[in-house]
Amino acid sequence: MASVELAKFDDLKKIGEGTYGVVFKGVHKKSGKLVALKKISLDHDNEGVPSTCIREICLLKDLNHRNIVKLYDVIHSGMHLYLVFEFITRDLKSLLDTLPGKRLPAKHAKSFLWQLLQALAYCHTRRVLHRDLKPQNLLVDNSGVIKLADFGLARNFSIPSRVYTHEVVTLWYRAPEILLGGRYYSTAIDVWSLGCIFSEMVSGSP
Numbered sequence: 646m647a648s649v650e651l652a653k654f655d656d657l658k659k660i661g662e663g664t665y666g667v668v669f670k671g672v673h674k675k676s677g678k679l680v681a682l683k684k685i686s687l688d689h690d691n692e693g694v695p696s697t698c699i700r701e702i703c704l705l706k707d708l709n710h711r712n713i714v715k716l717y718d719v720i721h722s723g724m725h726l727y728l729v730f731e732f733i734t735r736d737l738k739s740l741l742d743t744l745p746g747k748r749l750p751a752k753h754a755k756s757f758l759w760q761l762l763q764a765l766a767y768c769h770t771r772r773v774l775h776r777d778l779k780p781q782n783l784l785v786d787n788s789g790v791i792k793l794a795d796f797g798l799a800r801n802f803s804i805p806s807r808v809y810t811h812e813v814v815t816l817w818y819r820a821p822e823i824l825l826g827g828r829y830y831s832t833a834i835d836v837w838s839l840g841c842i843f844s845e846m847v848s849g850s851p
Contacts, residue, residue, distance in 0.1 A: 697797035712764035738780035778838035
């Protein structure tokens with residue numbers, strides 16, 4: 646049976662599916678706001694709530710920045726958990742796919758780069774590594790604001806750096822130290838990934 650909390654939303658439509666869940670678009674009945682609901686299955690026989698989900702919830706509850714996607718609520722309903730986010734029409738990858746040569750005009754690429762640098766600086770000063778920057782995880786709204794999303798692989802870091810897993814970041818955006826199997830890394834891995842994304846925005850290829 647659906648929870649009372651889930652009944653607050655209307656017109657749920659599936660808009661995507663990923664490794665960790667299904668994403669629906671819906672309308673919050675009271676406010677009329679569009680939202681995105683990420684539905685995550687709970688495996689009570691094993692770990693229960695996936696560690697990636699716990700990370701994302703904990704980090705996004707503490708992060709509040711114009712260029713970071715907003716997590717409004719978390720709803721537990723039966724064998725599922727729903728993460729309620731602000732709804733943003735598309736990601737950077739789908740935007741690039743609609744453009745001639747898959748390239749952004751220089752002024753827009755510079756604007757996106759500046760916004761993303763602001764978001765990264767905000768995360769890094771709070772000792773948060775994103776670790777999975779790629780065009781699919783950057784959301785673009787209709788007013789030209791770009792936002793970091795998908796913090797499932799993000800984590801807090803310490804100084805000096807400690808041992809981390811090297812299984813992070815999609816290959817095209819992976820920093821050299823991770824490609825070489827390094828287990829000690831820092832904020833530089835996010836900056837490298839962002840540099841790769843900027844190159845893709847202006848050149849049309851990863």
